[in-house]
Amino acid sequence: MSSGKVTYVYYTKQPPASTVTAVKPSKWSLAVKIFHWGSALLLIVVWSMITLHNSASSGETYLNLHRAFGVSLLFWMIARVISRVISPTPASVPMPKWQTAVSHLTHLLLYAVLFAMPLSGILMTWYGGHSIDMFGLFELQSILTTDRGQARFFNNLHTDVLWPTLMVFTGLHILGAIQHQFIKKDNIMSRIK
Template identity: 25%
Template sequence: MSLPSTAREFAMDVTRYTRTAILLHWLIAAGIIVNVTLAWVWPHLADNGVRPAIDTHKSIGITILGLALLRLLWRLTHRPPPLPTGYARWETGVSHATHWSLYLVMFAMPLSGWIMDSAWKDAATHPMYLFGFFEWPRLGFVRHLDAALCDRLHDGFGAAHIWCSYLLYGLFALHVAGAAKHQILDGEPELRRMGIGH
């Protein structure tokens, strides 16, 4: 005996993330894609285009940090839909590990970039404006350190920022591959969980 159409729709709706979670997911994803693109592009820009690209990268990074905080708070106060029952135990484990690792990277990348920027030797003479609207503060506890330590922090957190980007590439590939596997090979409505399709 099949379920009535309204019951089927309700059963499918409980597997979809909330609209807020979906919106935050796609806003953060779009921001990350644009920021990664900017980082790959600005070494090839003319000199007068490099600084605007870097400043836009910083503005998007700070925005991602704020959105990631909102998403984490939403996640902690709203239970996500359950994973499909057809997932193997190892798939569930990988899914959760990838999910929380992406959260870690969403915080680690903008924070490491913010610390690196705050320790930049020319930070005092090159204020950072959030999308050109208002000055975004550097981290005061970093700016007041001596110059030699600032240089070491700049280099160290710059390296951490780069390593976080490599981790992001790997997690992104794993995330997309897992979603594609469940959507295409297993026939699960994986994309529908994040608001794509009916």
């Protein structure tokens, strides 16, 4: 039989901070997902505009759109990095340390090239003495002195160095995702869908 007494237990100590682990999300935030897939879409649009310009017999419409979407990609990437920094990182996918290192390096270089491509395009355009028409809304006037040698340097950097580098690291990124999704079957794509 109960004596009617109530016993209270008080805990006066918190567990040490080293034993408390935060629960990480299983997926990237919606913002990170939008910036990821938006970057891919913008890159396809930028590439399509220059491809159409190169195959067109005349006109600057596609080139102007290529430039405007390229500048848009630069500002998109700035917002993407901010979003990535402030968003929680999902739990790590189990893999050997060397694969984690290669993954991080590939992502870092992909981000760097996604910044360098539009920057080199802007510098090439401005050194060439041209402004950048932003979809007919306004123009980004050149703040540089026209210099054909510098324009040629940034053109070569843009088309002969950065573009192939971007294709290589994009390909590595896609191959890594395919390998995880279909060979390792660790469902890595669910984190970014």
